[in-house]
Amino acid sequence: MLYSTQYASPLGSLTLASDGKSLVGLWVEGQKYFGGTVTGDLSEKNDLPVLTEARQWLDAYFAGKKPAISELPLAPTGGEFRRRVWEILCEIPYGGYTTYGAIAKETAARMNKKSMSGQAVGGAVGHNPISIIIPCHRVVGANGSLTGYAGGISKKIQLLELEGIDTSNFFVPGKGTAL
Missing domain, CATH: 1.10.10.10 (Winged helix-like DNA-binding domain superfamily/Winged helix DNA-binding domain)
Structure with a gap:
C-alpha cells in the first residue's frame, strides 16, 4: 500500500508518496513522469510519520535552511x-x-x-x-x-x-x- 499527502510549496502543490516507512515519491503538480514509479492507488494519509518528516524537511528547505538529505528515509524505485x-x-x-x-x-x-x-x-x-x-x-x-x-x-x-x-x-x- 502506498500513501500520499499534499504540500503547498512556493512552486505550487507537491504530492509526496510513501510506502509507510520511506519516501518513494515527490512530484510537482503537472510535472513530466508524475507518479511514474507508483503502481496502484495512493491512499491519502496526512499523519504518516515519514510524510510529516518530509513536510518538515520541505518547510526548512523553502525557508532557506539547508536540511540534509540523509534526514529522510528515501526509497526511490529504479534500476x-x-x-x-x-x-x-x-x-x-x-x-x-x-x-x-x-x-x-x-x-x-x-x-x-x-x-x-x-x-x-x-x-x-x-x-x-x-x-x-x-x-x-x-x-x-x-x-x-x-x-x-x-x-x-x-x-x-x-x-x-x-x-x-x-x-x-x-x-x-x-x-x-x-x-
Missing part, C-alpha cells in the same frame, strides 16, 4: 543505473550544481565502465521520482543550458535561486526534447 545516478545527485551540495557530463563520468567510474552517455544520465535525472529532495534541479548542461527539469524550467530556476545560485550565466534553450 541499478538510475539509483547510481540518484546517489550522485544526493552528493551535489546545497547551492552547488554540476553537469550531466560530470555525472556520466562519475557514474562510469562507480560502475567500472570506460564511459557513460550524458544522454543516459539525462534520462535517469529526468526520471528522478523524489524531486527537490534528490536535487535533480542542480544539474545543468555543460554549456550553461538549463535544460531537462521534469518540473519545468521556471521551477528549476526558482529552486536554484532559492539556494543562492546566480542563474544569470545560464540560459534556457530555444528548442530541444528536454524542455
